[in-house]
Amino acid sequence: MGDLRGVKALFQDNKDIDGYISIDGTGASGICYLATGSHRFEVTFKGPGGHSFGAFGKVPSAIHALGRAIAKIADFQVPKDPKTTFTVGVISGGTSVNSIAAEAKMWVDMRSNSEDEVCKTEALFRKAVLDAYLEENTRWNTEAKVYPVIQLVGDRPAGTQPDDAPIVQAAWLSTKALGLEPELEGSSSTDSNLPISLGIPAVTLGAGGKSGNGHSPSEWYDPTDAYKGPQQIFLTILLSIAFNHHVAQLRANAH
CATH class of the missing domain: 3.30.70.360 (Alpha-Beta Plaits)
Structure with missing residues (x-):
């Protein structure tokens, strides 16, 4: 019932955020880049x-x-x-x-x-x-x-962004670098909803490990290879910064 109050406050108080990564769920190969509104x-x-x-x-x-x-x-x-x-x-x-x-x-x-x-x-x-x-x-x-x-x-809020957005591609390449097969997941409701609805690049990535039967009394978690989740997230951060720096240089050269 938190209604994204934390991330809403974050973007209300900070107008200079140019990218956002939400950590939600498990796994290290899924990439959620579409926002389901509710x-x-x-x-x-x-x-x-x-x-x-x-x-x-x-x-x-x-x-x-x-x-x-x-x-x-x-x-x-x-x-x-x-x-x-x-x-x-x-x-x-x-x-x-x-x-x-x-x-x-x-x-x-x-x-x-x-x-x-x-x-x-x-x-x-x-x-x-x-x-x-x-x-x-x-x-x-x-x-x-x-x-x-x-x-x-x-x-x-609901929201969409193209699957070739730089932050999505950064997550894709980061997953590949770990030897995993990246997967563009369907739309979901996460902390990324707010930035996506504002037109700010954002993705939601898993924290590693495996899970099943979500939101039920029989929900389970397996921590095997859970370290790959943080690795995917960290690589995505680095690549996103590199992409943004490259775009900034191209714009500077164009002027």
């Missing part, structure tokens, strides 16, 4: 609550409103290209089994390789929440109402 929301449905029997028919349920919203979100149709995704990742709420819920909450994540598609999915999401609470209130038609509170908790 919007994340915390939605809280609130109502008066009451006894499951005594207040039945007199008050709407925050959990039922939440369930209506989740059902609508689950039916979203999003494009495969550019890849666009959504998920309700966390839900909570209620007081007891014999209570009409006074509060229910969900965290929603939506992503795309296109900033436009992220915004389109957000529009669908907001409509789903609006329709859900109106339907729950209409269902019971009472003076007591439930209502939603929508809070943006994550905003990571």
